[in-house]
Amino acid sequence: MEIYVLVKQVPDPEAIVKVKSDLELEIENKYFTSFFDEIAVEAGLKLKEKFGGRVTVLTVDNRRVDALRRGISMGADDAVQIADAALEGSDQFAIARTLSAYLKDKPFDLILTGRQAMDDDAGIVGPAVAECLGIPHVHSIIGFEVDDQKREAKVIREVENGRETLTCPLPALLTCQKGLNKPRIPLVMNVMKAMKAQIKKIDLASLGLGQSDMSPYIKIEKYVPPPKRPPVKMIKEDFPENVRVLVKLLREEAKVI
Amino acid sequence: MEKVDVIIVGGGLAGLSCAYELADSGMTVLVLERGDFSGSKNVTGGRIYLRPILPYLPDIWEQAPLERHVTKEVFTAMGKTNSTTFEFYSERFNQEPYPSYTILRAKFDRWFADLVTEKGGFVIPQKTVDDLIRENGKVIGVKSGDEEIGADCVVAADGILSFLTEKAGLRKPFQPQHFALGFKEVIQLDSKTIEDRFRLSENEGAAQLFFGALTRGIMGGGFLYTNKDSLSLGLVVGLHSLNRKEPREEIYKLLDQFKERPEIKILVKGGEVVEYSAHLITEGGINNMPRLYTDGMLVVGDAAGLGLNMLATVRGMEYAIVSGVLAARAIKGAKERNDFSASSLVEYEKLLNDSFILKEMNTFKNTLAVLENERLFTKYPQVICDLFEKVMWVDENPKEGIYKTKMAELKKHFFNIETFKDWLMFRKI
Amino acid sequence: MSNDIWVLAEHQEGKVKKIVFELLSAGIDFSKKTGQEVAVLLLGSGLEEAAKSLTPFADKIYVMDDPSFTPYTSDAYLPSIASLIKEHQPSILLGGATSTGKDLFPRLAMHLQTGYSPDCTGLSIGEDGKLIARRPLFGGKVFAEMAFSEARPPMATVRNNAFLVNENLDRSATVISVPPHIDPSLLKKKVIGFEKAPGAKLDITEADIVVAAGRGIKAPENFKMIEDLADALNASVGTTRATVDEGWRDLKDQIGKSGKNISAKLYMAFGISGAIHHILGIGTCKTVVAVDNDPNALIFNYADYGIAGDLFQIIPALTEELKKALAADR
């Protein structure tokens, strides 16, 4: 099977992110491979172990290739970085168009992505790539099996009141959610090799794209700090009085019950 | 078994400085760190002195993410309801190269790890070393999960409870009196507020130490350091003394009560606690250090018991960094001789002996015994505070002469045999 | 070209979801300023009940009735909605930030080559009459106001409880039947099974009240206490990754960065330390209550009300107290 996994290096959930100005953020220098993308890599590797073939990790990023190195250390065969000055400030749709331009004439069976990138939390790129490539997609899967003979994936997707099982012909794009698997922690020796691995770099021109293909559909007009919760009111009374006070506060002050 | 030249276990200051020093010598150096990244689990009150380090590790400090250089030293003796503060400022503290900085380890260690990587070293987080691999008594590698990795030399930089020194049979079993427990909060506040509250100029920092009623008779003290946009506030208490205390004190309550003191409350007001951590501190002193080397292995930093604790002033970072560098030098020498046996690695101990580290630890070898004296953190701070209170207090009664007040107090509390003994003890430090 | 504000009406077992009424209430609010009409898109089969419940909340209801719409797949929905949009050119298209919304909208936006802002917590109309969407980034550490390109229609999915349902709307929608646009050869995905979640509780993303316990509850069987509390409050039960990883609770109930973002009116956390990964999932909850026996637990930094105490003592007492208080209301 030919499997492509789309991966992105993002600020760690623990990194401090602050609004610097309307259009600028201050982001602490703590990055990791978006957690859901690691799940996608793991899913790809499991398939490869079962059916043979290749796993390629792919990122659009002008600076960071650590997500690719993470992918290689986990066991991906190949890694490609798409980088270009014209990508600065592009939206998720332009990223999707770029990725599809690279993928469109590759012989893929499956494209795997994260449910959402842990920085923009958008969940756009996966379904948008599928649309550009004209292949089916299933969003936020928590289980799947592939039938290589029938060229079909059986997928479990979580919906609000339960779990849905679908079949989906290959080639397809699946976005991966926690629960699908536990990403492996790569062996030390593989991490060392990945740190030294050569990474292919591709620009937009070689994909037949230019600045005009990058015009955004959505734009951040302004960053705003999150609404701040007032300082906590600790209920100091002893048990069981504290429980009574809490109920009273919830009813009379917060008015939520 | 795959093999590298050197494996360093623990990506704290000791491990990283060793790796940094080795990385550009062309050797393959591998640092294994069990945290999510270097610094994720490392606790420090947060003050580092650069002058002792510069001769060993001169070139990394310009870019380093240090917090504020300390220009103001503050000591506060706390009574139960009162306190006396002594503040010291010197222009010398404000001249480059600045002698001392506050530091946040999560930030610093992560940066240092990146620096080591840039130099060609490999720093790999999320890897716990579970065991040593030995052959005929010689350490030849480590085990991490299912993986075995070989090396000419293993450096144990795995911090205070060093499990590797135990595995290698280099140390005696631990006793509570070998440790103090430190716990601290990082409280976020914007830099302007910090500068206003502590009367500092931009980038200047304050280091404040507290003794007395805050530890409720337990050996120890408190500290407060100003970072760029946060405060590090914490307590250090001797484990032995804590265990002896009846009724038992819940440690976090001590910190809470400390924070509730009006003197502290006003300093941390409006801040948000962004980090809470607890960690052991070495207190064993020079008499309780493990053996520092064996065939194929060296021990550095806290793992080697290198550190000093004087109530709330903890010194460990300089020792960690410099011991790491010295270990690297010894390893380079061993590499040249192509001999990693104990008789070749003994070089490391010689280097340590010649450095300020063991000299200082020798000088202060009696501190612990002296500091065990309960009066230091119960009686004396209280007496000082009460004395001031008497001097400052004006009420409906006619005020006594100040000299008279003082002499009476001093006589009562200081001109006695106990205090004389304490004073004699003090001269040992 | 119409100038309508459109809302995609999701429904489950014949009932239209609450988020749809929230969005229609907001849409009608916007329309008062701009004079636009508000229309609902209702896809499915046997939709009379659903259409009826929507009538006071909209001016038009576009109904597309076809069995291939149930259950939802993007293969069936997308071409039908896209062609209707191309025909009518609405000014805005809104939907809930639900499993369906998040599956359909990004792809539909790419198809229509228009902008889409996911998982919004607020919408407003700028002075130029254009939609501005507010959404959390980095799990809620910052928010962004999103503007859209000129392409029509700007699209957004919105979280629950961003808007209040206005019960006093007096519109009377015209039902407009539209032929679906289904090409059987494009129906590639097939839903072959559905396993309903046990219990009748709403999903934590949809519930107004969520009560949760973390590792502090010590054992899976102790969740019974939380279930009882939830029953008293008609709440849903959430949890942390710690208990999910222990296998005590189902993944669908996990709140946080690698679980779900909830926007409940009331969130109560018991024995949850307050790791940032968890906190990021509750940023848009209105009122947060925390109970933990460690007074230094980080969770208290993110709560409105806190009790430093033993959950094993507090939960049962709280359940009783609430039962009493709520019974007195009835």
Ligand SMILES: Cc1cc2nc3c(=O)[nH]c(=O)nc-3n(C[C@H](O)[C@H](O)[C@H](O)COP(=O)(O)OP(=O)(O)OC[C@H]3O[C@@H](n4cnc5c(N)ncnc54)[C@H](O)[C@@H]3O)c2cc1C
């Ligand atoms: C509250 C407090 C205040 C302090 N204040 C000061 C101060 O103001 N000034 C000062 O100089 N010193 C201070 N110290 C002491 C100082 O922090 C330590 O001496 C210093 O951190 C020692 O560095 P290290 O690299 O030896 O150990 P550590 O920093 O503890 O690093 C050890 C590393 O090894 C890793 N590790 C452990 N076991 C394994 C394993 N099996 N496999 C892989 N990795 C492993 C750990 O995760 C850790 O990252 C303070 C300490 C405390 C607790």
Ligand SMILES: Cc1cc2nc3c(=O)[nH]c(=O)nc-3n(C[C@H](O)[C@H](O)[C@H](O)COP(=O)(O)OP(=O)(O)OC[C@H]3O[C@@H](n4cnc5c(N)ncnc54)[C@H](O)[C@@H]3O)c2cc1C
């Ligand atoms: C990439 C990544 C993603 C993650 N995503 C998520 C996520 O989506 N959601 C999530 O929740 N976590 C997530 N985590 C994990 C997160 O970091 C924490 O480990 C987790 O939230 C801790 O769960 P907890 O609060 O239940 O457990 P603990 O941290 O163990 O806290 C238990 C609490 O219970 C208290 N307690 C114990 N006994 C009692 C008692 N008798 N009465 C009252 N209180 C008591 C304790 O004081 C403590 O505060 C993620 C981690 C990573 C690295």
Ligand SMILES: Nc1ncnc2c1ncn2[C@@H]1O[C@H](COP(=O)(O)O)[C@@H](O)[C@H]1O
């Ligand atoms: N720049 C990128 N390069 C590669 N893959 C990406 C990129 N951005 C997003 N993705 C993939 O698309 C998923 C959803 O991203 P997003 O739409 O940004 O939330 C991620 O989990 C990745 O798998």
